[in-house]
Amino acid sequence: MGRAERIAAAIVIAGGLAVAWHAYAHLKLGMMISPGAGFLPFCVGVSLAVLGAIWLGMSLTAAQAQAAPAEEAPAEAPARHPVIARLVPGVILVIAYGWFFERIGFFLATVLFMIAWQKGIEREGWGKTLLISFVCAGAMYLLFNFLLKGVLPTGSWFG
Amino acid sequence: MDIFSGLLQGFAIAFTPMNLLFAFIGAVLGTAVGVLPGLGPAATIALLLPATYSISSPVTAIILMAGIFYGSMYGGSTTSILLNLPGEAASVVTCIDGYKMAQQGRAGAALGIAAIGSFVAGTVGIVGMTFFAPAIAGFALSFGPPEKFSLAVVGLLLAVTLSGASIVKGLIMMATGLLLANVGLDPISGKTRFAFGVTELNSGFDFVTLAMGVFGLGEIFYGLEQTMKGELVTTKVGQVWPTMKDWVASRMAILRGTLIGFFIGVIPGGGAVISSLVSYAVEKRVAKDPSRFGHGAIEGVAGPESANNAASSSSFIPLLTLGIPGNASIAMIFAALLIKGVTPGPFLIQEHPEIFWGVIASMYIGNVMLLVLNLPLVGLWAQLVRVPFAIMAPVIILFTAIGSYSVQGQVFDIYSLVGFGLFGYALRKLKIEAGPLVLAFVLGPMVESAMRQSLLMSGGSFAVFVTRPISATLIGLFVALAIGQAGMALWKRRRATTGNSNRT
Amino acid sequence: MKRLAASLTAILAVAAFSATAMAADYPTKPVQAVVPMAAGGSTDLLARAVEKYWAKYSKQPMVIVNKPGGGGVVGTEGVVRSKPDGYTLYIGYGSGHDVVMPTLQKMPYDPQKDLVAVSRVSIHSVVILAGANAPYNNIKELIAYAKKEGKPITTAVSVKAGAVDLALTAFGKAAGVNIVTVPFSGGAEATTALAGGHLMIGGGHPSEVIPHIKAGRFKALAVALPERDPSMPNVPTLKEQGVNVGTWGSIKGLAAPAGTPKEVVAQIDATIKKICDDPEFKKTMADLNQPILYQNSEDFAKFIKQATADYAALIKELNIKID
Numbered sequence: 001m002g003r004a005e006r007i008a009a010a011i012v013i014a015g016g017l018a019v020a021w022h023a024y025a026h027l028k029l030g031m032m033i034s035p036g037a038g039f040l041p042f043c044v045g046v047s048l049a050v051l052g053a054i055w056l057g058m059s060l061t062a063a064q065a066q067a068a069p070a071e072e073a074p075a076e077a078p079a080r081h082p083v084i085a086r087l088v089p090g091v092i093l094v095i096a097y098g099w100f101f102e103r104i105g106f107f108l109a110t111v112l113f114m115i116a117w118q119k120g121i122e123r124e125g126w127g128k129t130l131l132i133s134f135v136c137a138g139a140m141y142l143l144f145n146f147l148l149k150g151v152l153p154t155g156s157w158f159g
Numbered sequence: 160m161d162i163f164s165g166l167l168q169g170f171a172i173a174f175t176p177m178n179l180l181f182a183f184i185g186a187v188l189g190t191a192v193g194v195l196p197g198l199g200p201a202a203t204i205a206l207l208l209p210a211t212y213s214i215s216s217p218v219t220a221i222i223l224m225a226g227i228f229y230g231s232m233y234g235g236s237t238t239s240i241l242l243n244l245p246g247e248a249a250s251v252v253t254c255i256d257g258y259k260m261a262q263q264g265r266a267g268a269a270l271g272i273a274a275i276g277s278f279v280a281g282t283v284g285i286v287g288m289t290f291f292a293p294a295i296a297g298f299a300l301s302f303g304p305p306e307k308f309s310l311a312v313v314g315l316l317l318a319v320t321l322s323g324a325s326i327v328k329g330l331i332m333m334a335t336g337l338l339l340a341n342v343g344l345d346p347i348s349g350k351t352r353f354a355f356g357v358t359e360l361n362s363g364f365d366f367v368t369l370a371m372g373v374f375g376l377g378e379i380f381y382g383l384e385q386t387m388k389g390e391l392v393t394t395k396v397g398q399v400w401p402t403m404k405d406w407v408a409s410r411m412a413i414l415r416g417t418l419i420g421f422f423i424g425v426i427p428g429g430g431a432v433i434s435s436l437v438s439y440a441v442e443k444r445v446a447k448d449p450s451r452f453g454h455g456a457i458e459g460v461a462g463p464e465s466a467n468n469a470a471s472s473s474s475f476i477p478l479l480t481l482g483i484p485g486n487a488s489i490a491m492i493f494a495a496l497l498i499k500g501v502t503p504g505p506f507l508i509q510e511h512p513e514i515f516w517g518v519i520a521s522m523y524i525g526n527v528m529l530l531v532l533n534l535p536l537v538g539l540w541a542q543l544v545r546v547p548f549a550i551m552a553p554v555i556i557l558f559t560a561i562g563s564y565s566v567q568g569q570v571f572d573i574y575s576l577v578g579f580g581l582f583g584y585a586l587r588k589l590k591i592e593a594g595p596l597v598l599a600f601v602l603g604p605m606v607e608s609a610m611r612q613s614l615l616m617s618g619g620s621f622a623v624f625v626t627r628p629i630s631a632t633l634i635g636l637f638v639a640l641a642i643g644q645a646g647m648a649l650w651k652r653r654r655a656t657t658g659n660s661n662r663t
Numbered sequence: 664m665k666r667l668a669a670s671l672t673a674i675l676a677v678a679a680f681s682a683t684a685m686a687a688d689y690p691t692k693p694v695q696a697v698v699p700m701a702a703g704g705s706t707d708l709l710a711r712a713v714e715k716y717w718a719k720y721s722k723q724p725m726v727i728v729n730k731p732g733g734g735g736v737v738g739t740e741g742v743v744r745s746k747p748d749g750y751t752l753y754i755g756y757g758s759g760h761d762v763v764m765p766t767l768q769k770m771p772y773d774p775q776k777d778l779v780a781v782s783r784v785s786i787h788s789v790v791i792l793a794g795a796n797a798p799y800n801n802i803k804e805l806i807a808y809a810k811k812e813g814k815p816i817t818t819a820v821s822v823k824a825g826a827v828d829l830a831l832t833a834f835g836k837a838a839g840v841n842i843v844t845v846p847f848s849g850g851a852e853a854t855t856a857l858a859g860g861h862l863m864i865g866g867g868h869p870s871e872v873i874p875h876i877k878a879g880r881f882k883a884l885a886v887a888l889p890e891r892d893p894s895m896p897n898v899p900t901l902k903e904q905g906v907n908v909g910t911w912g913s914i915k916g917l918a919a920p921a922g923t924p925k926e927v928v929a930q931i932d933a934t935i936k937k938i939c940d941d942p943e944f945k946k947t948m949a950d951l952n953q954p955i956l957y958q959n960s961e962d963f964a965k966f967i968k969q970a971t972a973d974y975a976a977l978i979k980e981l982n983i984k985i986d
Binding site: 303 | 767
């Protein structure tokens, strides 16, 4: 926990500085009486860097106060496996869904997504996978064909 | 024509079988799109615009659309409470205590109190509208850029109070929300900020995509890592109805929320969001034990839910009396009326009294329909938490993906949804509340644009914020709140340190 | 070899035939019309009105799709990249992102080369407004007031560097008045602020402002077109009042992706012409406060070219830059 927090704080500091620099160099700050496009982003960027530094400081003092390694080790170890087995494939599947969405139409993409999810992430048997996938996709097709007619890409099927 | 005979005529119109039927269809559709993540009332009304051509009478058309609009406000709380998925900005606040309640097995109580609060607020809102519409309308117009700036600044300050344990983390979230809102076209300078050549970013991130990603998808990603084959929220369904104790606790919160929502909801642009924030802050302040908030306090659901429903009623006032649409859904109703050859505005009540009073009367009826429709559903929704994660998670992902695509019709929004989902996951891991981020995203553009517009108007003089009475009052309130907040924090810290030193 | 040649000829013949047949039969399926603006706005209302009467003159319905991303660019780009077969059209051709934006910034497509003009339906002119209680009733009095008071004139406009902003800035320069344009996020917000009396004057399109004028909240000072706007025939132009400024406002027409068969374009154009002549459509457009100013495909293409050039010259003259 403590280490993740320190990394996050470092990202906040770096991000804040990058934003402030971009706002200063590329957007214009303007003057106090007529602030430009970069004025607010600059202020926010600087505040982020400052806040990130405070957070980092707080996290460091908290880590010193406690015996940090002892509480970190058990929390990290069991979390590693499901991240790779479930979270990463899950995220990839959603991105793939977006990629296929307009190319093959939303119904087909939905069926494929459900099959991949049940098979790849939940490790269901084929029977259950196909049943769940077609029932869900069919229900969604009926619902969205009614609610969002003309908005969703239908693909060459179900045109 | 006086109010009572007008209202009587309105009820005569609203009670015709055709209009009753369409009010009912509107209520059902509204509840449905409110419950379905990603589908909002504005998009639904837009899709129904062509269908309204075939409805011959403009009253019937607007009764249908109004039903969808306020019906969706009822439905919107459902996903916030059960799935941590706010459907629109005004129900972000509901997530905080509502979702906690669901996790504690009190989903039924939260849903029930939200439905009852919505009914009370909606009805009181319409009563207020019946009697005070013209007087309130002037109040809405008196909000120019300086007033909007001051109001949004107060809203931002209240959003910090949602930051949970750490104020620093809350401020970081708020700053991040402001930055995300800065992406896209800057209306004042015409420049595109932080788009880095991506055309889809020119119009900035969409609120629905951001909120569904950070809250809903983040929760699912977190769940993916936590569960192997578990259930989504909890196995506990618990008591389906609010208890007497819940009711007593939320009674006053509902009334306060209603009043706050009615007045702030009139202000075009952001009124409903700010009213839900104000209501939450007020409840936290008047509570005997403010520490319960953020851990499933029922007043934290009852107040804001009442506020946003009262606001949805009162947001019709500027449309019907001034011809000014205050939000996207109302703008759509405005468009439908124009196509029907009816111009909403100050002459509506004289030229088309049947429309003005018919709509108001139908709103009374619609609210009763919604209560009757929603209360039995509470039990059903509460069972939703028992659907296995293996089915619930992909279905929610699909709904949010399709929903965010449908807003602007671009696949890019599905990718940004995933990005916000991962961000929400990180926040969940770091135990940071996302509320201030989402609210700053909504209020940020209001603060920035209004400040720069005000300075352009005043020739660069900051005095404009304190020489105008409404703005000055709000700024005064802001200063008082900020000092109060800081003083409270200091006092607490001092007490904590003395407490510690006593113990050691 | 011979057989191959024969079959090739046959394929070509079929292809050629189907191309003409396609044009003759058009449309055989619903036509998708993309509106790259939000539903409920003035362009969307125009599109909905066209859609309603399209069904009367065409075998197939028209389906409106709103794609409001990127200030209009995303939706328009989608049309540019779609199949040029006449089944994907763009409604709103001639808006700010077609005729003003190309001069100010880089575009992902060329609004003139990548799109073919089908027909013009309307022009949304820029009207200069004042609150009903303002101490000036026309442009001359406004100029006199500004010179006497010596204060900057705060002006509500819909967006920065949009048609309204350019017209008002040009007016200020030509009349020697210190106009400070205050941009909002869209016409509705700008007119609301003006209605609240928070600014001195404002600009807007007739469809947005006529309801307010009828309600006695605004008075119209001038129209910034070269000629009077048919939807407000009583309001004199800037030129009539001695200020030599005339802009094209925001133009609203239909376009198709470049490469759409000529016959198909001609057929859509013919359908739009019939719609524009329909008395009921005229009534609907009058209710929407949008004048019907039809132009055929060829004239409209020339008009877009002219308008773009005029705006480019104006932007150069006013020295407006966005980087």
